[in-house]
Amino acid sequence: MTRRYGQTVALDNVSLNFPSGSFTSLLGPSGCGKTTMLRLIAGFEAPERGSVVFDGDTVADASRQMPPEKRGIGIVFQSYALWPHMDVAGNVAYPLATRGVAGKERDARVREVLSIVGLDGYQHRRIDELSGGQRQRVALARCLIANSRIILFDEPLANLDMHLRASMVEVFRDIHRRTGATMVYVTHDQAEALALSDRIAVMDGGRILQTAPPTDVYRSPACDKVAGFVGRGAILDGEIIGEHRGMAVVEIAGHRFEARCSGTPRNSVARILLRPEGLRLAETGMPARVVSSVYRGPVFEVVLALAGTQHDVVIDCVEAPAVGTDVRIAVCDAWVIPG
């Protein structure tokens, strides 16, 4: 699909398949096209080129468009879009009113979805008497009551504090398990994307850089940008000088270690990703000097300048080595960035 706004290419020939029942996060910096992708799926925008297909049925292409309300999609936004003077039940039951569901059936459905989001007994509270997290749960309940097979989330937790975000992540996981709905979750918070999804599509500048399960995106990023955007670590210039049991033998500043790679390693210069957990202080290894040490709880994040290179690496230490100390580091895990 492609979508432009004037000179801006919001989505640049992007193709993405969402398997039924999957939980996909769209992760990327501000302006990379995440919301545009959701709006195209929901039907608030039309693709200029390409199409949107649900279960084999084309719902939109450059010439025709199924209206959003016909697509049967649930949407939860960052702003809750609730009616502040109506009570919780009135807000949650709204999608049922248009379908003629009323009375006992309506009340039972409201109780059921409020229980799923952890708001048992809140039916008669007014929206303006609720906290931000509770409001977001009401918005979620209103989305769930429609029983949509596809649910889109656009930064639903962006307004909440850290603790609420963590508890809402649990709620989303639980809802995905219970409903089996296909979920697409937009965020620029990598921790949320890693915790929630079966797969992450990392986006930049209207393109998808990598679509893979969270562990693959973290451990085996497809390019420098993904490596830099997800997780901490250093990207170093190195040289592949051989192969050992499918691993690349890499040399940096005269020191050798093995690194994971995609495909068969070929002797060449390469970009090497070193994550903190792939490094440790050791008796032998690459010489380095401690540049800084910051307590992050439960460990110190220690920055080390690698001797013979212009690069710093990061490791986590239970005890902080003093700044200026000379140490050695052993590489237990590394990744050759493809390309």
Ligand SMILES: Nc1ncnc2c1ncn2[C@@H]1O[C@H](COP(=O)(O)OP(=O)(O)OP(=O)(O)O)[C@@H](O)[C@H]1O
């Ligand atoms: N209605 C519009 N008119 C003009 N340009 C737009 C419009 N909507 C989006 N854009 C542009 O398209 C690009 C993608 O926007 P989009 O909203 O999809 O980004 P995003 O990834 O959701 O960003 P954020 O994380 O900030 O929400 C941006 O450069 C944006 O300025």
Ligand SMILES: [Mg+2]
């Ligand atoms: Mg957005």
